[in-house]
Amino acid sequence: MADKLSTDPYKGVRDFYPTDWARMQAMFARLRQTLALWGYEEYNASPLERAELYEAKTSEEIVNEQTYTFTDRGDRRVTLRPEMTPTLARMIAAKRRELPLPARWFSIPNVFRYERPQKGRLREHYQLNVDLVGAPAGEADLEIIMLAAELLKAFGAKESDFIIRINSRILLDAACAAAELKGESVKRYLHLLDKKAKMTPEEFRAAQSAITSKDPLAIIEDAGQAPAVAAEKRTLLDAIDALKARGVGNVIFDASITRGFDYYTGIVFEVYDTNPANPRSLFGGGRFDKLVALFGGDPIPAVGFGMGDVTLADFLKTHQLPISADDGAPQLYLGTPSPGDIPAAQAFAATLRDKGGRIFVNLTEKSLGDQIKDAVKRGIPLFMAYGKDEIANNQARLKILATGEEAGLPLTELPARLRAGS
RNA sequence: GCGGCCUUAGCUCAAUCGGUAGAGCUCUGGUUUGUGGUACCAGCGGUUAUGGGUUCGAGUCCCAUAGGUCGCCCCA
Numbered sequence: 001m002a003d004k005l006s007t008d009p010y011k012g013v014r015d016f017y018p019t020d021w022a023r024m025q026a027m028f029a030r031l032r033q034t035l036a037l038w039g040y041e042e043y044n045a046s047p048l049e050r051a052e053l054y055e056a057k058t059s060e061e062i063v064n065e066q067t068y069t070f071t072d073r074g075d076r077r078v079t080l081r082p083e084m085t086p087t088l089a090r091m092i093a094a095k096r097r098e099l100p101l102p103a104r105w106f107s108i109p110n111v112f113r114y115e116r117p118q119k120g121r122l123r124e125h126y127q128l129n130v131d132l133v134g135a136p137a138g139e140a141d142l143e144i145i146m147l148a149a150e151l152l153k154a155f156g157a158k159e160s161d162f163i164i165r166i167n168s169r170i171l172l173d174a175a176c177a178a179a180e181l182k183g184e185s186v187k188r189y190l191h192l193l194d195k196k197a198k199m200t201p202e203e204f205r206a207a208q209s210a211i212t213s214k215d216p217l218a219i220i221e222d223a224g225q226a227p228a229v230a231a232e233k234r235t236l237l238d239a240i241d242a243l244k245a246r247g248v249g250n251v252i253f254d255a256s257i258t259r260g261f262d263y264y265t266g267i268v269f270e271v272y273d274t275n276p277a278n279p280r281s282l283f284g285g286g287r288f289d290k291l292v293a294l295f296g297g298d299p300i301p302a303v304g305f306g307m308g309d310v311t312l313a314d315f316l317k318t319h320q321l322p323i324s325a326d327d328g329a330p331q332l333y334l335g336t337p338s339p340g341d342i343p344a345a346q347a348f349a350a351t352l353r354d355k356g357g358r359i360f361v362n363l364t365e366k367s368l369g370d371q372i373k374d375a376v377k378r379g380i381p382l383f384m385a386y387g388k389d390e391i392a393n394n395q396a397r398l399k400i401l402a403t404g405e406e407a408g409l410p411l412t413e414l415p416a417r418l419r420a421g422s
Numbered sequence: 423g424c425g426g427c428c429u430u431a432g433c434u435c436a437a438u439c440g441g442u443a444g445a446g447c448u449c450u451g452g453u454u455u456g457u458g459g460u461a462c463c464a465g466c467g468g469u470u471a472u473g474g475g476u477u478c479g480a481g482u483c484c485c486a487u488a489g490g491u492c493g494c495c496c497c498a
Contacts, residue, residue, distance in 0.1 A: 008489070066496075083498055111498065116423080118492065127498060194497090260497050283498080306498055337456050372458035385456065401458070 012123030024126070024309065026323045027316075028108055031128055034154040038147055040104040040130060045087045047110060051077035053086045066113045080112040084129040084306065085263070085288065092133050092302075093295030101134025101300070120280075120310050128312075130285075131304030137287055141267045142242055144285065144303050148271060149248045151307070156321045162282065165254035166240060166269045169286070171220065171232040172258065178226040179214035189216065196256040220255045239267070257284075265289045267303065275318050282315055283307035330360035331418055333375035337387035339365050345386045348411070355415035376401055384414075 009015045016024060032042065051069050068080040081087055084107055092099065107129050117123060130147060132140045145164060152162055172193075176186045189211050196204050208215065219226055220233060236253060243251045259268045266287030273282055285305025293299040316323060332352070336345050342363065349359040360380055362371050368385055375383045383399045390396045390411065398417065399406045409417065 011489070113498070115496075121497080125498080308498060335457080367455055368457045369454075376458060383457080387456075389456075397457080399457070
């Protein structure tokens with residue numbers, strides 16, 4: 001006899017029992033609801049992708065060390081998607097001639113990364129991806145950032161609960177150029193900026209001087225001397241003013257926001273939790289105008305963001321924002337006084353289901369008392385016994401378990417009562 | 423990939439210096455066989471994560487492995 005099989009899920013991934021999944025779906029439902037109001041359509045794709053999709057344009061670390069990549073039986077190299085954006089770019093590129101652009105698309109895919117699990121990061125998580133494809137920088141950027149803020153507000157978050165930090169890759173590039181940084185040095189400098197928040201000012205200055213004798217951040221700060229930098233900075237500050245004018249007040253310019261992926265080409269932003277106990281990045285995104293062109297043809301500009309389910313759930317919990325939605329759980333527990341009543345109860349349940357009632361029918365030989373206990377444990381709000389007496393008299397007792405209150409009513413009235421939610 | 427801490431019943435946790443593995447909750451049954459929740463009673467439930475080592479004796483000390491968790495690296 002072999003060892004017993006483990007009931008643990010695979011390292012770094014989660015099981016979703018019905019109550020867990022109901023909570024996830026409730027959270028997703030709120031996102032979908034808001035996105036639908038903004039005219040965004042949901043798409044999806046397989047988690048399996050050709051490995052080469054990620055070898056061109058993400059960051060090397062992710063491709064080489066943090067993906068699940070294997071060779072299939074047909075010698076194809078396959079990767080479990082570590083992010084959705086390349087898939088989106090591929091899908092857009094494939095139908096570029098027929099899709100009506102701009103396209104407002106979103107998806108809530110599970111994505112995979114092979115790395116050590118830790119706080120807020122697992123090997124599989126669900127990530128809302130929202131993208132506006134086919135519109136250039138400007139209004140599209142503003143819409144995406146407004147929508148990002150709106151999604152959090154839809155859960156009841158206030159502007160004081162989070163802050164949106166905005167930067168621009170063009171601005172950074174201009175500043176690096178003004179500081180006479182080129183090629184690899186630019187990459188190294190952007191990487192350093194990304195870590196700035198975790199360093200002391202002294203550490204940062206020391207690391208910066210190892211890359212450049214000039215100070216790109218100072219050039220951005222005092223943009224007068226570099227016209228290209230000044231123009232980009234003006235554009236970004238105008239965007240921030242526009243967002244404020246449209247009701248997004250918690251947005252600031254932050255020259256140290258870079259985002260990890262190489263494919264960003266314009267505005268980049270990151271949303272931070274303002275809770276002092278948990279001041280971390282919640283999610284972010286930016287503009288990627290050259291990604292779709294990797295599949296051939298003219299570039300199609302795009303902007304979007306990704307939001308992980310774990311960090312979102314943490315945010316909601318931190319700020320005590322409830323997730324509530326109809327989880328589709330049964331409304332009525334149909335009890336059977338004796339096992340012989342089950343066939344008739346099933347038939348009766350079928351008539352209630354036709355009217356939209358969510359009915360749970362007892363299948364056990366337990367006493368009615370135990371069936372009521374069972375209903376309470378399952379969280380089903382209503383209980384009704386259905387047996388010979390009820391059928392003979394066309395009369396049932398509908399019990400509200402929370403209060404113990406009972407109401408007698410003819411069986412034929414039940415569908416109406418269920419619809420009324422009482 | 424590197425480091426800290428952790429792993430005892432289904433769950434949350436006890437177990438003194440290394441000396442007989444326990445409790446609460448859950449679950450099952452009963453008091454209570456056509457109507458629950460409270461209360462009381464009883465029961466089920468363990469190779470102390472796994473594999474080695476030290477010891478007369480290991481849940482306890484040591485090593486390794488796995489998993490969890492937190493940080494680093496990196497980042498969605």
